[in-house]
Amino acid sequence: MANSPTHGWRPLRLVWVYPDLLSTYGDRGNVLVLERRARLRGMPVDVIEVNSDQHVPADGDIYLMGGGEDLPQVLAAQRLATDGGLPEAVRRGAVLFAVCAGYQVIGTEFGGAEGQPMPGLGLLDVSSVRGERRGVGEILADVDPELGVPRLTGFENHQGVTKVGPEAKPLSRVVAGVGNGDGTEGAYAGRVLGTYLHGPALVRNPGLADLLLTWAVGQQLPPVPAQAEELALRLREERLAAVGTPQ
Amino acid sequence: MRARLATTVGGAAATVSRLAGRDGSVIGGVIGLRLEPDLLSLLSVGRQVILVTGTNGKTTTTRLISAALAATGQQIASNVFGANMEAGLTYALSRAPDAPLAVLETDEKYIPAMIKATRPKVVVLLNLSRDQMDRAAEIWMLARRWREALAAAPGTLVVANADDPLVAWAASSAGAVTWVAAGQRWREDSWCCPHCGAHLARHGDDWSCRECANRRPPVRWTLQDDQVIDPAGRALPLRLTLPGRANASNAVVALAVAEAFGIDAPSALAEMRTVASVAGRYTQVQRHGTEVRLLLAKNPAGWLEALDVMAPAPVPVLLAVNAQGPDGRDTSWLWDVDFRRLHGRTVLVGGERRMDLAVRLEADDVAFRLVDDIDQAIDLARSPRLEVLANYTAFQQYRAVVGRAE
Numbered sequence: 181m182a183n184s185p186t187h188g189w190r191p192l193r194l195v196w197v198y199p200d201l202l203s204t205y206g207d208r209g210n211v212l213v214l215e216r217r218a219r220l221r222g223m224p225v226d227v228i229e230v231n232s233d234q235h236v237p238a239d240g241d242i243y244l245m246g247g248g249e250d251l252p253q254v255l256a257a258q259r260l261a262t263d264g265g266l267p268e269a270v271r272r273g274a275v276l277f278a279v280c281a282g283y284q285v286i287g288t289e290f291g292g293a294e295g296q297p298m299p300g301l302g303l304l305d306v307s308s309v310r311g312e313r314r315g316v317g318e319i320l321a322d323v324d325p326e327l328g329v330p331r332l333t334g335f336e337n338h339q340g341v342t343k344v345g346p347e348a349k350p351l352s353r354v355v356a357g358v359g360n361g362d363g364t365e366g367a368y369a370g371r372v373l374g375t376y377l378h379g380p381a382l383v384r385n386p387g388l389a390d391l392l393l394t395w396a397v398g399q400q401l402p403p404v405p406a407q408a409e410e411l412a413l414r415l416r417e418e419r420l421a422a423v424g425t426p427q
Numbered sequence: 428m429r430a431r432l433a434t435t436v437g438g439a440a441a442t443v444s445r446l447a448g449r450d451g452s453v454i455g456g457v458i459g460l461r462l463e464p465d466l467l468s469l470l471s472v473g474r475q476v477i478l479v480t481g482t483n484g485k486t487t488t489t490r491l492i493s494a495a496l497a498a499t500g501q502q503i504a505s506n507v508f509g510a511n512m513e514a515g516l517t518y519a520l521s522r523a524p525d526a527p528l529a530v531l532e533t534d535e536k537y538i539p540a541m542i543k544a545t546r547p548k549v550v551v552l553l554n555l556s557r558d559q560m561d562r563a564a565e566i567w568m569l570a571r572r573w574r575e576a577l578a579a580a581p582g583t584l585v586v587a588n589a590d591d592p593l594v595a596w597a598a599s600s601a602g603a604v605t606w607v608a609a610g611q612r613w614r615e616d617s618w619c620c621p622h623c624g625a626h627l628a629r630h631g632d633d634w635s636c637r638e639c640a641n642r643r644p645p646v647r648w649t650l651q652d653d654q655v656i657d658p659a660g661r662a663l664p665l666r667l668t669l670p671g672r673a674n675a676s677n678a679v680v681a682l683a684v685a686e687a688f689g690i691d692a693p694s695a696l697a698e699m700r701t702v703a704s705v706a707g708r709y710t711q712v713q714r715h716g717t718e719v720r721l722l723l724a725k726n727p728a729g730w731l732e733a734l735d736v737m738a739p740a741p742v743p744v745l746l747a748v749n750a751q752g753p754d755g756r757d758t759s760w761l762w763d764v765d766f767r768r769l770h771g772r773t774v775l776v777g778g779e780r781r782m783d784l785a786v787r788l789e790a791d792d793v794a795f796r797l798v799d800d801i802d803q804a805i806d807l808a809r810s811p812r813l814e815v816l817a818n819y820t821a822f823q824q825y826r827a828v829v830g831r832a833e
Contacts, residue, residue, distance in 0.1 A: 206762030
């Protein structure tokens with residue numbers, strides 16, 4: 181990516197994919213957190229919101245996909261496949277962060293409104309089906325140590341069961357909650373990352389936000405001024421403590 | 428005979444539980460239903476029942492309809508304190524065995540079963556948007572269930588907001604519909620056609636599907652600023668005591684219901700103007716020399732409306748959020764609310780989940796101070812007035828404090 185926090189080249193392009201279909205749980209939060217943490221490091225940011233009747237530009241740096249109900253999820257998958265912009269962006273090395281319904285859509289297959297298998301975009305080697313029960317509640321998970329991101333804290337609300345294929349790795353191991361359904365949570369490969377932590381997942385996980393930004397700019401980022409993330413870290417600690425760590 | 432016996436027992440149980448200091452309206456219904464599972468159905472026989480549902484405005488609209496129907500001079504049964512599932516409805520009817528009219532706020536998930544049980548004369552559909560999704564069904568699914576339930580009740584008149592595409596789609600299966608242009612402030616849940624999924628074209632309040640025949644139906648009643656346009660095309664000023672666009676919208680819906688009972692709009696309006704607060708909402712109280720007004724909103728659409736209702740700067744604002752069971756345990760919805768309109772105001776932040784709110788406001792560059800309780804907020808505000816906006820249990824906590832006389 182032709183971008184650097186130290187040289188201040190062209191703005192970081194954040195592309196929010198289909199807020200009209202996939203933004204059921206405050207997904208705007210991820211856009212705002214990435215934007216804020218980039219700006220705190222002096223990086224200019226352009227936020228591009230792309231609705232499902234518009235073409236997805238392929239020249240973004242970070243793509244964000246949120247959660248949605250069954251029917252909008254199916255519509256989003258169909259329109260993204262027809263449009264082709266997002267797959268092209270991923271081929272070109274863009275970062276993709278997808279949560280909940282978006283996580284399922286970027287996989288190879290997911291369960292449709294009646295549970296029938298629907299083709300995904302195949303941007304991440306995961307496949308999902310509808311499970312028996314909804315997983316609803318706070319979730320804690322320990323991230324793959326290779327990524328250097330502290331424990332995840334978030335909220336999940338989904339009925340998906342997701343299998344991570346050989347071309348991807350689980351993002352984390354569940355400490356409390358459901359996640360993928362096999363003790364792991366989320367998945368990643370290259371610069372594509374998906375998770376069941378829904379909605380504003382990056383709000384309580386600034387480390388994950390910084391991982392995405394680091395991938396996008398291709399180098400280590402300077403730290404955020406301590407005062408600027410004091411509230412986020414207080415919220416994070418409060419939530420981690422509230423859920424506790426089951427033995 | 429058995430229904431009457433069960434009713435008596437239900438009433439007795441409620442009295443007992445109220446003496447015990449608990450909410451009588453639910454427990455009375457619960458016990459009655461255990462003795463007679465068809466109790467609600469039996470209690471509905473021979474009455475004209477109105478069921479009121481939607482994501483926001485149920486309690487207020489129920490109150491406004493009850494006020495309007497006072498013009499009939501008939502006794503009205505109503506679940507005025509918002510217990511809006513089967514037990515609450517049952518208790519409301521059992522408490523007023525002789526009331527020929529019943530105006531019943533009904534939870535949006537339970538409306539299909541309640542239509543079946545009460546065989547209502549009128550069903551009111553206000554709006555449908557995201558709300559407490561950790562426990563509620565998804566809203567497209569809800570709209571589909573409404574649609575199926577109304578198709579199975581062809582004798583029921585539906586009064587529905589034509590400006591909400593999900594509501595309009597759900598209502599269009601009914602035998603008869605009075606369409607009301609009640610407006611739609613929150614549109615984030617209705618970008619797409621509920622019938623075919625294509626993008627909707629929007630021009631002002633008008634909408635139509637770009638691909639199928641689904642479009643906004645022709646309306647009989649219209650909210651236009653602070654006036655209502657009646658079916659004859661006459662403009663009447665609403666002049667409600669209740670504040671805000673959302674309540675104007677609720678009032679126009681109530682007028683359409685009143686019409687179905689032969690009450691003309693001027694008479695209905697005169698009654699509705701006497702409503703000044705609803706279950707503690709919009710109540711103004713004096714506390715430590717500050718006039719405090721309490722607003723309740725539970726979801727993004729409700730907060731959007733409530734932020735509009737607030738008195739403008741420099742009146743300070745206290746925002747409070749909890750995430751107990753009745754609030755929904757997930758605070759993600761805060762990120763769907765645009766707080767930038769609070770720029771430059773004195774903002775205080777309270778509630779059990781005030782850190783969630785704090786981080787949200789920080790992202791919108793809204794300056795604020797954290798407070799532990801409402802008295803600290805009053806203290807810091809140093810203002811003759813304070814506007815308070817809280818979600819459900821946070822509202823109840825504040826109301827318990829300021830509701831008491833000084």
